[in-house]
Amino acid sequence: MSPARATEFDVRVLEDAELRTANTIFNEAVHEQPPNDEKWATTRKFYEPGRTFGAFAGDTMIGTTTSLTSALTVPGGAVLPMAAVTGVAVRTDHRRRGALTGLMREQLAAVARGGEVFAALHASEATIYGRFGYGIGTLAHIVRARPARARMRPEVPTTGTMRLLTQDEALTLLPEAYSRMLGAWPGMMGRGPSWWALCYERRLRHEYFRVAAHHGADGAIDGFLQYRPSEQAPADPRDGVGLVVYDFVAADQAVANDLWRFLLDIDLVDHLTAYQRPTDEPLAAALVDSTAVRSELDDDLWLRLVDVPAALSARAYGPADPVVVEVVDPLLPANTGTYVVGAAGAERTEAPAALTVDPEALAMLYLGAWRPSQLAGIGRVTVHDPAALPAADRLFGTERAAWCGSLF
Numbered sequence: 334m335s336p337a338r339a340t341e342f343d344v345r346v347l348e349d350a351e352l353r354t355a356n357t358i359f360n361e362a363v364h365e366q367p368p369n370d371e372k373w374a375t376t377r378k379f380y381e382p383g384r385t386f387g388a389f390a391g392d393t394m395i396g397t398t399t400s401l402t403s404a405l406t407v408p409g410g411a412v413l414p415m416a417a418v419t420g421v422a423v424r425t426d427h428r429r430r431g432a433l434t435g436l437m438r439e440q441l442a443a444v445a446r447g448g449e450v451f452a453a454l455h456a457s458e459a460t461i462y463g464r465f466g467y468g469i470g471t472l473a474h475i476v477r478a479r480p481a482r483a484r485m486r487p488e489v490p491t492t493g494t495m496r497l498l499t500q501d502e503a504l505t506l507l508p509e510a511y512s513r514m515l516g517a518w519p520g521m522m523g524r525g526p527s528w529w530a531l532c533y534e535r536r537l538r539h540e541y542f543r544v545a546a547h548h549g550a551d552g553a554i555d556g557f558l559q560y561r562p563s564e565q566a567p568a569d570p571r572d573g574v575g576l577v578v579y580d581f582v583a584a585d586q587a588v589a590n591d592l593w594r595f596l597l598d599i600d601l602v603d604h605l606t607a608y609q610r611p612t613d614e615p616l617a618a619a620l621v622d623s624t625a626v627r628s629e630l631d632d633d634l635w636l637r638l639v640d641v642p643a644a645l646s647a648r649a650y651g652p653a654d655p656v657v658v659e660v661v662d663p664l665l666p667a668n669t670g671t672y673v674v675g676a677a678g679a680e681r682t683e684a685p686a687a688l689t690v691d692p693e694a695l696a697m698l699y700l701g702a703w704r705p706s707q708l709a710g711i712g713r714v715t716v717h718d719p720a721a722l723p724a725a726d727r728l729f730g731t732e733r734a735a736w737c738g739s740l741f
């Protein structure tokens with residue numbers, strides 16, 4: 334899909350003094366009350382200097398987008414710079430006139446100029462961002478559990494201890510703990526100070542969130558949870574509340590077991606929802622009653638390869654014969670070209686292409702969320718040489734399912 338729509342608005346980088354207006358436009362677009370002065374003092378910390386754009390009708394800001402400085406773990410373990418796009422909104426009275434298109438064009442051009450290899454976002458609606466070259470790069474499960482029925486099997490390994498953290502402990506201890514786990518999954522993203530301001534400080538200081546950490550045998554934090562009740566406590570506490578888990582990071586399966594055990598053992602909880610769990614998490618099999626949890630497939634990280642040559646050459650590939658892939662990218666034409674992808678890496682070539690992809694399909698393949706043959710079967714990869722598909726499936730496949738696990 335090509336973003337052919339023209340924009341009738343001026344788009345430029347915002348000054349610091351304009352950020353609160355941008356934040357108000359975003360809050361109103363997602364039906365949230367804009368922050369009061371006290372909450373704004375925390376909220377503004379996630380706006381990094383020079384990374385927020387505004388779209389203007391004359392002197393009036395009518396749309397905005399911003400991004401956090403981040404990074405992406407790619408298959409093989411390399412970590413590359415990424416812009417984590419958020420705060421996207423256009424005022425209701427100026428929609429469908431190209432404001433978003435103008436904002437996306439300017440933002441992607443700036444990300445490319447700044448040398449960030451990827452842009453990524455979580456989409457409010459799945460129909461918006463494909464036209465700008467974003468594709469679903471990682472999938473996740475929404476897990477719904479009935480704690481009363483969800484008991485762990487006795488043989489499930491346990492390790493270390495759980496502890497509730499104060500707000501200050503969470504804000505000081507978790508960034509370093511997370512950075513040690515960043516390479517564990519392809520698809521995990523770097524969490525810089527602006528991410529912690531947006532997703533921890535703002536929530537902990539102004540809403541009712543709890544944080545619990547897991548300490549390993551050496552005393553270091555190797556897993557943690559952020560959660561809150563999903564609704565008002567019932568008049569009769571015995572009816573139980575709903576709990577929603579916003580963050581769940583574990584260094585390994587034994588730690589994840591303990592985090593789940595902790596969550597499922599919290600008293601006076603009727604139902605529990607955890608978003609963004611890995612699609613290959615074996616939780617149901619860890620329970621006495623495997624039907625006490627239900628998993629629903631969800632889109633997770635929408636990825637945009639901004640520098641295709643750098644992205645293709647940075648990841649590891651599975652063992653297979655090389656395949657020549659053509660990329661057609663009307664929005665960032667420097668990416669358009671033909672690449673030979675093989676077990677040893679990827680580089681530009683003049684050889685004829687076996688497959689042709691647009692940036693959205695490439696993003697869906699890049700972290701292994703889909704196989705090339707799957708996308709070929711639904712017409713989203715153009716096949717010039719069908720014999721190349723099995724090799725392409727092996728090349729782009731990953732040892733474990735990619736997982737992002739960070740909302741923003």
Ligand SMILES: CC(=O)SCCNC(=O)CCNC(=O)[C@H](O)C(C)(C)COP(=O)(O)OP(=O)(O)OC[C@H]1O[C@@H](n2cnc3c(N)ncnc32)[C@H](O)[C@@H]1OP(=O)(O)O
Pocket residue numbers: 336337338362363396418419420421422423424427428429430431432433434435454455456457458460461
């Ligand atoms: C990463 C995040 O921050 S997620 C949060 C995103 N923000 C929101 O969802 C807030 C509510 N929505 C909005 O603010 C706006 O509707 C936006 C930002 C989604 C779209 O802004 P607009 O200025 O109306 O988009 P624009 O006019 O540039 O449209 C671009 C194209 O996307 C399409 N499009 C835009 N919004 C939608 C939508 N919600 N559903 C389907 N298609 C859409 C348009 O039809 C248009 O298609 P075309 O080029 O083929 O004609």
